[in-house]
Amino acid sequence: MNRMIGLELKRVAKTRSTWILAAGALLLSIVMALLVISFAHHWYLDENGTEARFTGRDAIYANQERQKPIEGELTPEKIQAAFEIYHEVYETHGAKIENIPQDLYYQRIVPVNAILNRVREVYVDKSTGIPVPLYEISPEEAANFYGQRTERLADYLSQEYKDSPDAVEQALAINEKVKAPFYYVYGVGNSDTSEYLTICIFLLVMLCTVIAAPIFSADYQSGADDILRCTKHGRRRLAVVKLLSAILLTTAIFAACVSAFILISYTAFGWESLKTSLQLAFSAISFVPLTVGEANMLVVFSGLLTFLATVCFTLFLSTIFKNPITVLGLALGSCLLPTILSFAGSGATIENWIRLCLPSGGVGLRNGFFYELIDFNFLPLGPISVWTPYIIPVAAGIEIVLFFILAVRSYTRHEST
Amino acid sequence: MELTIQGLTKRYKDKTAVNNVNLTLTPGVWGLLGANGAGKTTLMRMVAGILTPTSGKVQYDGIEIKTLGEAYRDIFGYLPQNFGFYPEFTVTDYLQYMASLKGLPKKDTNLKIDELLHQLTLAEVRNKHIRKLSGGMQRRVGIAQALLNDPDILILDEPTSGLDPGERIRFRNILSEFAQQRIVLISTHIVSDVEYIANRNAIMKDGQIIAVDTTDELVKMMDGKVWQSTIPTEQLHHYERTVRVVSVRNEDGGNVSVRYVSESPRLPDSQTAAPRLEDLYLWLFRGEEAVKEDAV
Numbered sequence: 001m002n003r004m005i006g007l008e009l010k011r012v013a014k015t016r017s018t019w020i021l022a023a024g025a026l027l028l029s030i031v032m033a034l035l036v037i038s039f040a041h042h043w044y045l046d047e048n049g050t051e052a053r054f055t056g057r058d059a060i061y062a063n064q065e066r067q068k069p070i071e072g073e074l075t076p077e078k079i080q081a082a083f084e085i086y087h088e089v090y091e092t093h094g095a096k097i098e099n100i101p102q103d104l105y106y107q108r109i110v111p112v113n114a115i116l117n118r119v120r121e122v123y124v125d126k127s128t129g130i131p132v133p134l135y136e137i138s139p140e141e142a143a144n145f146y147g148q149r150t151e152r153l154a155d156y157l158s159q160e161y162k163d164s165p166d167a168v169e170q171a172l173a174i175n176e177k178v179k180a181p182f183y184y185v186y187g188v189g190n191s192d193t194s195e196y197l198t199i200c201i202f203l204l205v206m207l208c209t210v211i212a213a214p215i216f217s218a219d220y221q222s223g224a225d226d227i228l229r230c231t232k233h234g235r236r237r238l239a240v241v242k243l244l245s246a247i248l249l250t251t252a253i254f255a256a257c258v259s260a261f262i263l264i265s266y267t268a269f270g271w272e273s274l275k276t277s278l279q280l281a282f283s284a285i286s287f288v289p290l291t292v293g294e295a296n297m298l299v300v301f302s303g304l305l306t307f308l309a310t311v312c313f314t315l316f317l318s319t320i321f322k323n324p325i326t327v328l329g330l331a332l333g334s335c336l337l338p339t340i341l342s343f344a345g346s347g348a349t350i351e352n353w354i355r356l357c358l359p360s361g362g363v364g365l366r367n368g369f370f371y372e373l374i375d376f377n378f379l380p381l382g383p384i385s386v387w388t389p390y391i392i393p394v395a396a397g398i399e400i401v402l403f404f405i406l407a408v409r410s411y412t413r414h415e416s417t
Numbered sequence: 418m419e420l421t422i423q424g425l426t427k428r429y430k431d432k433t434a435v436n437n438v439n440l441t442l443t444p445g446v447w448g449l450l451g452a453n454g455a456g457k458t459t460l461m462r463m464v465a466g467i468l469t470p471t472s473g474k475v476q477y478d479g480i481e482i483k484t485l486g487e488a489y490r491d492i493f494g495y496l497p498q499n500f501g502f503y504p505e506f507t508v509t510d511y512l513q514y515m516a517s518l519k520g521l522p523k524k525d526t527n528l529k530i531d532e533l534l535h536q537l538t539l540a541e542v543r544n545k546h547i548r549k550l551s552g553g554m555q556r557r558v559g560i561a562q563a564l565l566n567d568p569d570i571l572i573l574d575e576p577t578s579g580l581d582p583g584e585r586i587r588f589r590n591i592l593s594e595f596a597q598q599r600i601v602l603i604s605t606h607i608v609s610d611v612e613y614i615a616n617r618n619a620i621m622k623d624g625q626i627i628a629v630d631t632t633d634e635l636v637k638m639m640d641g642k643v644w645q646s647t648i649p650t651e652q653l654h655h656y657e658r659t660v661r662v663v664s665v666r667n668e669d670g671g672n673v674s675v676r677y678v679s680e681s682p683r684l685p686d687s688q689t690a691a692p693r694l695e696d697l698y699l700w701l702f703r704g705e706e707a708v709k710e711d712a713v
Contacts (some may be wrong), residue, residue, distance in 0.1 A: 223501030230495040231518040
């Protein structure tokens with residue numbers, strides 16, 4: 001079996017299109033990581049007192065320097081101190097930014113803005129849902145950020161899931177595992193790394209679909225399969241070997257590309273920033289007890305499962321159809337379907353179940369595991385509610401096994417006319 | 418050793434490709450003759466186990482090949498009409514790949530590949546990509562893969578198409594040597610290929626076997642039906658419309674020597690000629706275009 005896998009790997013790896021696609025995927029991952037770095041920006045006042053901007057690596061360095069004072073645990077004392085600064089400026093110049101002298105704004109407010117923004121999220125007018133103006137939050141009240149946050153989360157969930165107390169209970173139970181005080185370091189959490197990581201995995205899924213599509217169907221088309229299936233190991237074992245080889249090869253491409261993306265972006269934004277609590281990177285009331293680094297790790301893990309489910313689905317299609325173009329069309333269509341549903345769907349429950357359960361449901365342009373993780377979505381399943389980030393990896397895990405078995409069965413029984 | 422085909426039928430929606438074929442193949446070279454569309458390839462694919470018959474069965478030593486499964490494929494070699502290969506492979510890569518699928522031990526593989534490459538005069542192109550080889554060479558690579566596991570049953574569908582005369586002679590010699598105590602079934606519409614090496618022939622027409630016998634016995638069927646005559650060249654066109662012409666050779670003095678098949682002499686001064694398998698083929702496939710190849 002090992003010898004057969006080795007030779008099959010050699011065969012697929014020797015195919016020119018595989019090399020081109022693998023190289024393209026790696027280049028794409030590097031470009032995506034560089035794009036994320038290029039999006040970083042840092043506003044400052046230059047020597048003439050006019051507003052100027054850094055981008056890229058310079059912006060990241062400047063932001064790291066500026067936010068060093070608030071790095072580390074976000075203690076109530078730190079929050080109170082940030083609000084004292086704000087109130088000091090407010091009492092002299094008012095709440096409107098245009099009334100605050102620019103040099104004062106850049107020196108005093110901007111360095112603590114990350115704290116002010118998160119606090120603003122949890123102090124909300126209960127009747128309207130509109131955030132309370134910062135000047136109405138006293139430094140002492142702001143110090144109660146963590147207590148207020150839990151209250152705000154409970155309120156939000158109760159409104160959002162009026163008819164699903166089960167969902168509220170689950171979310172609050174998960175929230176209990178959230179560690180306080182939160183931790184903050186400027187970096188990955190302030191960037192688009194997670195969003196672009198999702199897009200990068202989505203594009204890798206598409207590219208590897210192109211590699212997987214002809215694995216069986218091209219042999220049917222060329223007639224090579226007639227010879228192969230007349231050999232001793234040319235049925236079930238060959239099917240398993242071809243599937244394993246395709247999975248190994250595409251997984252290697254996935255690993256190389258995702259590693260390149262992560263290495264470049266994390267190194268640029270700083271590895272220390274991975275410790276930042278998810279609540280300080282995306283939403284203060286997020287009930288997910290993870291750091292940015294842990295969340296991204298889950299995005300990669302779930303992305304790998306989605307990737308493998310899509311590859312296995314494509315290979316299954318490849319065992320059915322004689323024409324690789326037909327396989328490719330169907331496989332790419334199924335890759336795009338979750339994205340299309342998230343953009344143009346009605347948002348109906350059944351539609352969401354389908355979107356998340358599709359082999360490629362875990363990745364998309366503006367949908368996928370990461371977006372489910374930072375959102376507050378539960379889907380009803382009979383009397384219970386299911387948190388959507390659970391659905392994607394479970395569905396993908398089942399599909400990997402299911403489509404693998406179906407592909408072996410389909411290939412073994414295939415008969416060209 | 419016996420391969421028995423019993424009542425084998427393959428029916429598609431609007432066509433019966435193979436119709437109730439019964440044939441018992443014993444060791445030796447078997448020629449399966451028939452015009453294009455006669456059902457040879459369909460029959461071979463069913464014998465190879467890659468096409469399920471509508472009815473009937475194929476048995477190897479009394480056991481159905483479907484039941485034998487891997488054991489049958491282990492003693493089987495097959496070259497289909499369209500030899501599909503992996504364009505990215507060199508000749509050696511491809512044969513190594515096929516050897517692993519055929520379950521050849523790794524230690525014996527290189528030796529076997531070397532032997533076949535020399536036999537089929539492919540040694541010099543062993544490291545070339547198959548896609549860069551000529552059609553004849555590609556066909557020889559196909560033959561090499563079929564022989565890799567020293568099969569007891571070898572099925573070759575149009576093995577000589579694309580081979581030049583020298584290659585065809587070499588192929589026949591290899592096959593004659595190889596066929597000792599093995600069942601070799603060669604389908605072709607090039608009669609001369611099997612005439613020299615087939616011990617027995619089965620002739621197929623419209624999905625059915627219409628004759629099975631040794632080459633000599635089959636040829637005897639044509640005694641008194643093969644004629645030769647010399648006629649003026651300008652009359653050739655007229656006679657071609659009335660008799661089945663096997664061959665025409667230019668003679669001196671504006672004449673042509675015509676060999677034809679007919680129940681009775683139809684051309685002036687016709688003499689009987691010694692029949693050959695090709696004559697029988699043309700006799701049986703009157704109305705169908707046969708491929709006439711010079712004997713080599």
